[in-house]
Amino acid sequence: MELHVWGNHLExxxxxxxxxxxxxxxxxxxxxxxxxxxxxxxxxxxxxxxxPTLVISQNQSIDGYISIVRYLSLKGYKSLDEKLNQEERAIxxxxxxxxxxxxxxxxxxxxxxxxxxxxxxxxxxxxxxxAFPLQYNTPILFKSKAKARCExxxxxxxxxxxxxxxxxxxIPTISSKIQKLKREQMIEYKLLIKNSKNNMKxxxxxxxxxxxxxxxxxxxxxxxxxxxxxxxxxxxxGELLLLxxxxxxxxxxxxxxxxxxxxxxxxxxxxxxxIISKIEELNSNLLKVIKRQPKxxxxxxxxxxxx
Amino acid sequence: xxxIFKVPTPVKDLFDKFPLVEYPATQQLxxxxxxxxxxxxxxxxxxxxxxxxxxxxxxxxxxxxLYDDNLVLSSDPLCLSLQISLALNNNLKLSKSSTxxxxxxxxxxxxxxxxxxPEGILPIYIEENAKNNKTLVxxxxxxxxxxxxxxxxxxxxxxxxxxxxxxxxxxxxxxxFQTSKETQSLIYQFESSQQDKFLNKLHLSQSLSNLIKxxxxxxxxxxxxxxxxxxxxxxxxxxxxxxxxxxxxxxIQAYESFKEALENLFNIYDKSxxxxxxxxxxxxxxxxxxxxxxxxxxxxxxxSNFDKEFLKYPKLQKLSRDVLRNATE
Numbered sequence: 001m002e003l004h005v006w007g008n009h010l011e012x013x014x015x016x017x018x019x020x021x022x023x024x025x026x027x028x029x030x031x032x033x034x035x036x037x038x039x040x041x042x043x044x045x046x047x048x049x050x051x052p053t054l055v056i057s058q059n060q061s062i063d064g065y066i067s068i069v070r071y072l073s074l075k076g077y078k079s080l081d082e083k084l085n086q087e088e089r090a091i092x093x094x095x096x097x098x099x100x101x102x103x104x105x106x107x108x109x110x111x112x113x114x115x116x117x118x119x120x121x122x123x124x125x126x127x128x129x130x131a132f133p134l135q136y137n138t139p140i141l142f143k144s145k146a147k148a149r150c151e152x153x154x155x156x157x158x159x160x161x162x163x164x165x166x167x168x169x170x171i172p173t174i175s176s177k178i179q180k181l182k183r184e185q186m187i188e189y190k191l192l193i194k195n196s197k198n199n200m201k202x203x204x205x206x207x208x209x210x211x212x213x214x215x216x217x218x219x220x221x222x223x224x225x226x227x228x229x230x231x232x233x234x235x236x237x238g239e240l241l242l243l244x245x246x247x248x249x250x251x252x253x254x255x256x257x258x259x260x261x262x263x264x265x266x267x268x269x270x271x272x273x274x275i276i277s278k279i280e281e282l283n284s285n286l287l288k289v290i291k292r293q294p295k296x297x298x299x300x301x302x303x304x305x306x307x
Numbered sequence: 308x309x310x311i312f313k314v315p316t317p318v319k320d321l322f323d324k325f326p327l328v329e330y331p332a333t334q335q336l337x338x339x340x341x342x343x344x345x346x347x348x349x350x351x352x353x354x355x356x357x358x359x360x361x362x363x364x365x366x367x368x369x370x371x372x373l374y375d376d377n378l379v380l381s382s383d384p385l386c387l388s389l390q391i392s393l394a395l396n397n398n399l400k401l402s403k404s405s406t407x408x409x410x411x412x413x414x415x416x417x418x419x420x421x422x423x424x425p426e427g428i429l430p431i432y433i434e435e436n437a438k439n440n441k442t443l444v445x446x447x448x449x450x451x452x453x454x455x456x457x458x459x460x461x462x463x464x465x466x467x468x469x470x471x472x473x474x475x476x477x478x479x480x481x482x483x484f485q486t487s488k489e490t491q492s493l494i495y496q497f498e499s500s501q502q503d504k505f506l507n508k509l510h511l512s513q514s515l516s517n518l519i520k521x522x523x524x525x526x527x528x529x530x531x532x533x534x535x536x537x538x539x540x541x542x543x544x545x546x547x548x549x550x551x552x553x554x555x556x557x558x559i560q561a562y563e564s565f566k567e568a569l570e571n572l573f574n575i576y577d578k579s580x581x582x583x584x585x586x587x588x589x590x591x592x593x594x595x596x597x598x599x600x601x602x603x604x605x606x607x608x609x610x611s612n613f614d615k616e617f618l619k620y621p622k623l624q625k626l627s628r629d630v631l632r633n634a635t636e
Binding site for chain 2: 047048049063064066067070086087089090091093094095097098100101148149152213216217220221
């Protein structure tokens with residue numbers, strides 16, 4: 001089996017939590033010798049147009065974390081959910097749906113709508129994974145999709161054009177270079193203020209719809225802890241997906257650590273450390289997987305393959 | 308020197324005093340229009356315990372169908388779940404077709420064209436305050452959020468995800484791919500005359516392309532949505548391309564998730580042995596939501612995979628009848 005994911009020969013990309021979750025899942029359930037991971041970053045390889053995709057044969061492939069987990073279980077590989085009782089099984093499936101619908105919007109905000117992260121990390125990282133000229137239009141496309149998703153929960157962003165048109169109403173004429181420079185500085189300043197306000201909105205959403213929601217659920221299920229673990233069992237497929245999204249949100253690679261800083265103070269230190277150590281443990285397993293470079297004309301992400 | 312363009316002072320003073328009072332515009336309806344509105348309105352039935360207030364509401368829905376030859380139910384599951392929830396929360400009983408006198412000021416469901424709403428999506432909730440004549444309009448998300456806030460159990464809230472997204476998604480796919488145009492029209496269009504039939508045919512593709520924008524379906528199923536979006540041309544091409552890999556793959560994914568969700572939900576009800584979730588005496592939000600799909604599929608999606616899967620679980624069929632019983636008796 002070959003698993004195509006986002007990344008390059010040096011790293012797997014944190015911008016796609018589902019790719020990371022699928023590799024983690026495979027390392028936990030399938031012998032390492034039975035699968036190869038190809039960091040092709042080529043969404044066109046997936047029938048649905050979105051990685052990860054597990055290629056089983058020339059004619060058969062499975063797209064997406066949930067379908068891959070279901071397929072592996074059907075094929076008799078160890079399932080992370082086999083010890084769950086019926087109610088927990090239902091909650092685990094709901095948890096996956098919840099993560100894909102709700103938590104994914106927080107990731108979208110952090111990667112694409114947060115000005116600092118987008119300009120200093122996300123936009124640049126595509127250059128590592130995609131060949132010219134795809135690295136330029138792909139982040140813009142992803143950003144517009146993220147914007148549409150975030151708008152559903154009231155998280156919006158203003159870009160330079162919006163601020164500029166606002167300011168032009170106030171300062172209609174620009175006569176000198178000094179004034180132009182001053183105007184650009186003001187735009188930058190206003191964007192920073194707006195970004196901080198939006199970060200607060202995102203943290204508010206995180207607190208109400210993620211932290212408090214999961215903590216109350218954990219208490220209802222009769223367990224202790226915060227955010228993770230949710231079940232009193234070994235890690236489930238839902239929890240694994242949750243950790244992969246947290247892996248992105250809490251990644252030290254992101255220039256703006258607003259979510260990580262917030263989580264550190266909003267949950268107990270021991271619970272935060274449990275999450276971090278579990279993520280580190282799962283990430284250490286990534287070193288064991290057999291990697292293969294994508295074939296240039298068939299698998300890699302370039303302008304010819306995109307047609 | 309006085310100008311010929313200057314208004315004489317007495318005349319100016321007179322007109323400055325008017326209008327003394329501005330009355331709001333009064334809508335004048337012809338008797339045909341009144342009859343048409345009445346034929347699309349179904350009053351909830353008040354009970355002695357019904358909440359009396361200055362507010363009255365109308366729930367705008369796509370269309371209705373008759374259940375047990377008498378009960379008027381919305382033909383779309385999201386509309387139906389709100390219709391039942393509003394009845395249960397306000398101690399009202401669901402509308403019956405045998406009700407002769409229609410009072411437009413009473414709480415009711417009202418068949419609307421989706422283009423009457425700003426988003427082109429139904430259901431829509433319209434609340435009127437009799438004291439100050441103010442109207443409050445809420446879309447589905449907003450009403451659903453209010454209902455979710457009343458749910459105390461997070462276990463129930465997280466399980467609602469299975470109904471609101473997984474079952475909903477496969478329901479929409481079933482409507483788009485596994486039902487005839489006649490059935491699609493029956494669920495999403497109102498027909499009172501032969502003329503409507505012709506117009507409905509022309510409008511159907513637009514109705515469906517609006518429908519896929521509801522409840523985040525477009526985000527979860529981008530390939531299916533692209534083929535059903537905006538133009539009727541694309542709508543036609545969607546049938547030609549429905550065998551394309553991307554769409555098929557999304558349909559299979561949705562079907563597998565739907566089967567798994569249904570089995571998981573059934574196991575919870577089966578294991579508990581209770582009528583309603585969490586051993587409650589009255590239906591919870593999850594019971595109402597789940598029942599809405601069962602009632603609609605049993606009547607309007609007969610023979611589809613969606614209905615066949617539900618038929619495998621007679622206990623869930625009973626759940627839907629018990630929910631209705633609570634909202635009618």
